[in-house]
Amino acid sequence: MQVWNQERAVTIVQQLKELPGALLPILHALQEEFGYVDHSVVPAIADALNISKAEVHGTISFYHDFRHAPPGQHILKMCRAEACQSMGCDAVIEHVENRLGAKLGETTADGNFTLDAVYCLGNCALSPAAMLDGKPYGRVSTQVADFLIDDATRRGGQRG
Amino acid sequence: MSVKIFIPCDMAALSVGADAVAKAVEREIQERRLDAVVVRNGSRGMFWLEPLLEVETPKGRVAYGPMTPDAVPSLFEAGLLDGKQHALCLGLTEEIPYLKNQERLTFARCGIVDPLSLSDYISRDGYKGLQNALKMSAEKIVEEVTNSGLRGRGGAGFPTGIKWNTVLKAQGSQKYIVCNADEGDSGTFADRMIMEGDPFVLIEGMTIAGFAVGATQGYIYCRSEYPHAVKTLRRAISIAYENGYLGDNAAGSGKTFDLEVRMGAGAYICGEETSLLESLEGRRGQIRPKPPLPAIEGLFGKPTVVNNVISLATVPIILDKGADHYKNFGMGRSRGTLTIQLAGNIKYGGLVEKAFGLTLRQAIYDFGGGTATGKNLRAVQVGGPLGAYFPEKLLDTPLDYEAFAAKKGLVGHGGVVVFDETVNLAKQARFAMEFCAEESCGKCTPCRIGSTRGVETIDRIIKNEDRTKNLEVLNDLCEVMLDGSLCALGGLTPYPVLSAVEHFPEDFHGTTA
Numbered sequence: 278m279q280v281w282n283q284e285r286a287v288t289i290v291q292q293l294k295e296l297p298g299a300l301l302p303i304l305h306a307l308q309e310e311f312g313y314v315d316h317s318v319v320p321a322i323a324d325a326l327n328i329s330k331a332e333v334h335g336t337i338s339f340y341h342d343f344r345h346a347p348p349g350q351h352i353l354k355m356c357r358a359e360a361c362q363s364m365g366c367d368a369v370i371e372h373v374e375n376r377l378g379a380k381l382g383e384t385t386a387d388g389n390f391t392l393d394a395v396y397c398l399g400n401c402a403l404s405p406a407a408m409l410d411g412k413p414y415g416r417v418s419t420q421v422a423d424f425l426i427d428d429a430t431r432r433g434g435q436r437g
Numbered sequence: 438m439s440v441k442i443f444i445p446c447d448m449a450a451l452s453v454g455a456d457a458v459a460k461a462v463e464r465e466i467q468e469r470r471l472d473a474v475v476v477r478n479g480s481r482g483m484f485w486l487e488p489l490l491e492v493e494t495p496k497g498r499v500a501y502g503p504m505t506p507d508a509v510p511s512l513f514e515a516g517l518l519d520g521k522q523h524a525l526c527l528g529l530t531e532e533i534p535y536l537k538n539q540e541r542l543t544f545a546r547c548g549i550v551d552p553l554s555l556s557d558y559i560s561r562d563g564y565k566g567l568q569n570a571l572k573m574s575a576e577k578i579v580e581e582v583t584n585s586g587l588r589g590r591g592g593a594g595f596p597t598g599i600k601w602n603t604v605l606k607a608q609g610s611q612k613y614i615v616c617n618a619d620e621g622d623s624g625t626f627a628d629r630m631i632m633e634g635d636p637f638v639l640i641e642g643m644t645i646a647g648f649a650v651g652a653t654q655g656y657i658y659c660r661s662e663y664p665h666a667v668k669t670l671r672r673a674i675s676i677a678y679e680n681g682y683l684g685d686n687a688a689g690s691g692k693t694f695d696l697e698v699r700m701g702a703g704a705y706i707c708g709e710e711t712s713l714l715e716s717l718e719g720r721r722g723q724i725r726p727k728p729p730l731p732a733i734e735g736l737f738g739k740p741t742v743v744n745n746v747i748s749l750a751t752v753p754i755i756l757d758k759g760a761d762h763y764k765n766f767g768m769g770r771s772r773g774t775l776t777i778q779l780a781g782n783i784k785y786g787g788l789v790e791k792a793f794g795l796t797l798r799q800a801i802y803d804f805g806g807g808t809a810t811g812k813n814l815r816a817v818q819v820g821g822p823l824g825a826y827f828p829e830k831l832l833d834t835p836l837d838y839e840a841f842a843a844k845k846g847l848v849g850h851g852g853v854v855v856f857d858e859t860v861n862l863a864k865q866a867r868f869a870m871e872f873c874a875e876e877s878c879g880k881c882t883p884c885r886i887g888s889t890r891g892v893e894t895i896d897r898i899i900k901n902e903d904r905t906k907n908l909e910v911l912n913d914l915c916e917v918m919l920d921g922s923l924c925a926l927g928g929l930t931p932y933p934v935l936s937a938v939e940h941f942p943e944d945f946h947g948t949t950a
Contacts, residue, residue: 297737298699300719305661305700332720339721339878341703342661358623359818362868363781363856364809396705396822396872397621398662399629400449401854402484402779402786411664415452415484 294325313344349391360401440473443491447480455488461509479634481548482788494520500527547634566756578649584760586772591745592849603732604650607740612652618659619708622821624780624852628746632666636673642749705876710743768794781854798832812857820849823929825936862941867895869933884927
């Protein structure tokens with residue numbers, strides 16, 4: 278993941294602006310590159326797509342995916358939808374929140390983990406489900422969650 | 438010829454270690470200098486057996502599972518390449534009752550083929566439907582789909598052929614085929630499985646749809662929670678282009694059909710078709726009032742077919758085997774097969790493709806084996822977060838659109854989420870409202886405000902503040918949401934709430950809460 282680079286960001290915007298309905302592909306590409314969408318890019322997007330800054334901002338804020346600030350080193354997404362609830366995801370999430378000292382939607386103080394809620398990963402026959410740095414995990418008990426966190430901590434910086 | 442060993446690359450299989458098993462198998466093949474190759478297939482949909490390993494033998498594929506990397510060496514010792522006995526051996530895959538008792542039409546190839554092998558696809562009847570379609574007029578293709586009785590598998594159950602006919606007849610300089618792959622309902626994974634396990638069937642279905650209505654551009658709007666599906670689809674699409682199945686003169690038709698995958702961004706509401714179109718156009722996923730129907734004014738204001746993944750992936754077999762073949766499965770006005778997804782607290786979770794008409798009880802017990810925890814079943818939610826909670830006494834309801842509607846439930850996309858006796862339905866009802874509040878697009882008041890008031894009201898009921906009065910308020914609120922919301926999110930959130938109150942009143946009256 279690169280640190281935000283306005284010049285690079287503007288290049289991405291320019292590369293994708295001709296796509297029909299280009300805004301989401303642009304936002305995804307920016308987040309893929311930098312881990313978040315910095316507010317400073319809003320005018321450039323608005324300009325490239327000939328829409329208002331308010332429309333760009335409104336779109337960014339509408340979708341759960343787009344981050345406004347850099348995430349932690351590791352991103353742990355935990356499903357809290359019904360199928361996972363039926364297998365006790367609430368207790369696992371609570372355990373992880375306590376362990377990390379961060380609530381769903383927050384990043385730990387040391388910047389190691391961002392903990393996110395997700396509503397269904399499509400792994401509902403192996404609930405509770407989670408995703409760590411893009412890798413799926415099933416039957417995530419508190420023990421499995423601990424293992425994943427320990428393992429990611431040991432691996433350190435590099436995601437994925 | 439090398440012996441083929443199959444290990445799924447399906448996301449669910451990966452989530453329980455399929456990659457590590459594949460690595461261990463590769464290592465054994467190398468160390469033992471065996472003439473064998475590992476093929477990464479889709480999943481057969483028996484998730485309690487994942488990672489499932491299969492080996493091709495003259496008798497058919499022999500299955501082993503659930504695998505662990507540690508068990509791999511002993512498998513080779515036992516004679517894996519000849520399909521020999523082992524503690525994890527499950528016998529011939531096709532003879533496993535869970536699979537044998539299904540009627541796999543849409544999922545005929547899923548879990549069998551290498552998802553990215555076009556030759557695998559073609560050798561197993563792939564592109565036969567399209568070849569037939571090429572010999573037919575547009576009207577005839579639409580008629581065939583109409584006659585098959587296929588109804589939208591996304592949840593609404595609208596007849597696919599009628600939708601296509603509207604788009605065919607609509608005037609427009611450009612028309613679109615949009616595949617709704619925003620499979621957000623908890624307890625569902627059929628779309629994901631087909632996109633990861635047999636992506637060409639979706640590409641073929643969309644191409645046929647394009648030819649049928651005169652659309653030259655297709656988009657697959659896939660949710661971002663499915664990165665594996667997005668990756669597989671993108672690769673499959675480029676393979677289809679390289680081999681002349683997409684683009685100008687697609688499949689030698691003389692017609693153009695282009696296809697692109699677009700990724701959602703974590704908004705449940707974008708599974709609603711008009712929200713999805715807004716999102717595809719690059720805006721907030723706020724719903725559009727209907728009319729105009731997307732079939733008349735859809736993507737970029739042009740006539741657009743918006744169909745679910747399973748609907749589109751079912752089109753090739755209808756065109757291949759004929760409308761009558763498909764129509765002969767099912768019951769009443771629900772024709773063909775339903776891809777039932779057994780999920781949550783269930784012993785044998787997975788995908789069951791079966792003609793409409795199987796009862797919920799048969800699905801949960803005959804296939805699913807009851808709860809995973811072994812405790813008593815208490816509630817079942819069918820149809821995702823907007824589906825009703827059914828108690829034990831309604832389990833004999835057949836899985837059929839009309840039969841479920843008659844019991845104030847919905848089949849939806851076919852997801853079945855089982856809960857054992859530890860579930861608290863007041864809590865589940867509260868979650869339904871909370872989820873609606875979280876995911877509401879904000880366009881209409883009953884949904885935007887009603888859901889938040891719903892959470893507050895249920896909280897008061899749980900705390901026993903004016904319980905009787907607040908239950909009345911909740912009822913009123915649900916009525917307003919049902920009748921006054923612009924789309925299914927606000928309009929159906931009352932289903933889980935009211936069904937919880939009706940069938941599990943004890944959870945709202947403090948006797949167990």
